[in-house]
Each structure stands twice: as C-alpha cells, then as structure tokens.
Amino acid sequence: MQLHWSPRSPFVRKVNIVIEECGLTDKVERVRSVAVFAAPPNPEILRDNPLGKIPVLLTDDGQKLFDSRVICEYLITRAGRDDLLPAPPDARIKHLRWQALGDGLTDILLLWRTERWRGAKADPVIEAAFETKTRAALATLDEESADLSASPFGLGHISVLCALGQLDFRYT
Template structure:
C-alpha cells in the first residue's frame, strides 16, 4: 500500500500514528504530496481523491481510501483477530467505541477549525473578522471541553480518539506557537505531556520540510483581546 503523505499534515500524522501503533510500517510506503489551500489543487492528489486532500491510501486493485477516519477503520481491520491492538485502539462496539469516536470527532473538528482559521487569516484580505471570531470561539470551546475530559482521557486506554486530539494539539504547537493553550488548560496539557514520549508520537512529529510561505505565526488564542 502507498500513502499520499506530508510531514506537515495533522490528518496524515493521525494515520501514521495508527500505522506505528498497529505495527504496519513495513506494509505502507509514504509518497510525498503537497495539498494546497488555495488555487488549483495538486493534480497528483485529485487523480486519487477528487476532494484534493491528504491522506489518501492507495491499495493495489482496490479503490483509494480518503479521509483519515475511513483510513483508520481500514488499518484497524488489517490487524488479525485476537491480536488486541485494533480492539484497544477502537473497540468493536458499545459505549467504549462511542467514546473513542466522540473524542475523534472533537480532535478532528478542532484540527479543521484551526486549519480553516489559519487559511482565513492568511488570505490576501487579512480575513473576515466575523469568520475569524467564529473559528476562535469554536477552538476555545473545544479546548475547554477537552480540559473537562482530561481525567477521562487519562483513565481510558490509548485509542483513536486520543490520537485525533493529540494531532490537533500538535497543530496548535506547529501553527499557533504563542497560543498559551497549556497554561490555560493544565490538566489537558499534563495528559498530552505524558503521551508525548510514546514512540508512535515521537516517530511522527510534525516537520515543516518545505518551509512556510503562508504568513506569520497566528495570533494569541488565549489572553489579551
């Protein structure tokens, strides 16, 4: 299998953390692909995913898979029955499964809002104030919700939901370095710090391999105006 991949993408990182957690590194080749937020989409990507987004999982003789949530389900299904890793990361049924999926929705949604906020802010017009205020409010509300759930995250087995949340927090560190999210959310920060040394997170740390031409680091999320 081949994965259309970027070391800067939080959704690609989410998939790659799963790859390491499931021990599938030898079964997937990463192919560098640049997804652009403006202008003509990358034809290499749209040839496989008409949405023009990564990650995309290419499978021999089968349709490509896109959206990190779909790819996550496919990767977990590759783990043999009884192995335990797939069930640990995403339980097959019940409230434990719904919890992981709900956390995944929070993590993915937070990442989406951070990406869209940055695209709006770094546009030629400097961004619509109302639109940016909306993204800011959603980011703050989501982080507040995750702070309330930090103890539950710490008590639960490491799973798909935690992966999605950690990728969103990684995007905060990568693109919003002065946000101050840790001081504003100490329990969430403590949980994230405990996860930071996990081998799958270390191996997939975000890297800006081509440099950024999309403007300065974003403004503060917490504190100030």
C-alpha cells in the same frame, strides 16, 4: 500500500500514528504529495481522491481510501487492533466522539489559519468565530481530561493529540 502524505498535515500525522501503532510501517510506501488548500488541486492526488485532499491510502487490492477516519478504521481492522477502536458500544462511541472533537478542532485550526493569511482582508467575525470554537473545544477537552487519561489509548486519543499538535505547531 501507498500513502499520499505531507509532513505538515495533521490528518496525515494521525494516519502515520495509526500505521505505527498497528505495526504496518514496513507495509506502507509513503509518496510525498503536495496539497494546498488555496491552490489548484494536485492532479496526482485528484486522481486518487476526487476531493483533492490528503491523506489518501491506495490499498494492495486497489481501493482508494480517503479521509483519515476511513483510512484509520481500515488500518485498525486490517491489523486486528480492536484496542485502538474498541467494539463495545460505549467505549467505541467514546473514541469516535473524541475523534470527531479532535478532527473538528483540526479543521477549525486549518480554516482559521487560512483566514488569517488573508491579512487585512480577513473577516474579523469569522476569525472571532474560529477563536470561540477553538476555546470551546479546548474547554471540553479540559473537562474530559480525567476520562481521557483513564481510558485505554485509542483512536480518540490519537485524534486529540494531532489537533493539539496542530495548535502547538501553528499557533505558538
């Protein structure tokens, strides 16, 4: 398998953690691929992902998988690591919800950073909205911290960890 990746991407980081947890490190060749939000798409990435984003996983059977959620579910299934994304509905929904919260927070942080790069042209209403949404997501994580701690480690935790890592990396 081949993975289009970049070391600063929080979504690539999420996929890399799943690769490691699934014991697939030796089965994935990482291809350094530059993807910039506010620039023309990288043609090599665009060839494999019409959205022009990373991560992208090229499977051994020729599939081109994009979006970290799809890639992680594929890897977890391939490795038979049902513990990372449990089958029982209540546990599964809990992890999928935490994944949505972590990924959504990551999206907000990436968009907020892009808006901040605009300097004097940045829209204060948009910036305030991103800050409000970030604070709300963090408050939710705080409220659910006991449940997160008590639940077996899985995809939801990985997504939340990557979001918090992005916050620490770009905002401290």
